[in-house]
Amino acid sequence: MRASCTDGREEVIEAWYMDDSDEDQRLPHHRDPKEFVSLDHIAELGVLSWRLDADNYETDEELKKIREARGYSYMDFLKVCPEKLPNYEEKIKCFFEEHLHIDEEIRYCVAGSGYFDVRDQDDRWIRISVKKGAMIVLPAGIYHRFTLDSNNYIEAMRLFVGDPVWTPFNRPHDHLPARNEYLETFVKKDVSNQAVDAAA
Template sequence: MVASDKDTREEVIQAWYMDDSDEDQRLPHHNDPKEFVSLNQLSELGVLSWRLDADNYETDEELKKIREERGYSYMDFCEVCPEKLPNYEEKIKNFFEEHLHTDEEIRYCVAGSGYFDIRDCNDKWIRVWVKKGGMIVLPAGCYHRFTLDTDNYIKAMRLFVGDPVWTPFNRPHDHLPARKEYVKGFLLKEAGNHSIDVNASA
């Protein structure tokens, strides 16, 4: 691949398989040797990603277009750091509990950075490092968790279709319709058991 074809999203979003260490959750937790995951591989698990202009999010036409196309009518900001987040220790522990939502989780990092961990079709953890300018969408029904990295700070725009529902369903909640749809639409397809159009559930 020539340099001009480089995916600029990779400058603000990187992903890799995690080791099984119980060390500080804020460390990168790379396998040895490192095993990176492409953004195309993430998209096969239903994870969408963009690189946007975080310094001009108020006037960014690309963000406006994404919100209009995907129906993201609600927007607010969440700052996660020891100084800004009430009950920080409890919240960061809860964020790192493996869970799913019955709606998409949309996060746009406008400052700082953090890790969003998701499971692949073999139930292995993939760590997704989102930095300033990176925006990701985790599909409804996918098990995931969040933690800060060692910089201990992220400011994220949260987007939602309609009124926000932040309810986490800690694993296991495999009986939920959103989970069943995610497994059918992405995990079974990714495992090669079915040929399903991933766009059908987008």
């Protein structure tokens, strides 16, 4: 089912369950038939999303409000493409290794496009496609990965609370407090809700 939101996010952010093919990671990897996931569903996994004005990010009041409300004090930009990123092939492989962070990962696509893959409560991959204007926040402790799509280009604003930390912890790192907190907040909560529903 496609996203039901009416705030324009679905024009720049789409999500779907991935197939199991090991073809080029930059392909969409839709299932057959396609199985779309709503933005409400990825929000239940802790993934927040906005549609912002990427042409005017310097003066965008909405971005300013989000940064102030969530404490995103540090900002920089990263261009991911063969011409702009040193050690491109190595970095792309690194980004696509399944990993987690002990802090949120905040990315605002100001140009180009790409895919963030996250695991759902049943450990199935959901692919999140982001285009220009899409901003997403992946919660601390969620297993995920990133790849370019076949356009081979994204420019992303990276936001951080305080000093930037880019440390990835490749799976498995289930012993980290951030992983346990993620499971308690988003996965076990969902399981307990389902148990209540089943008993009703």
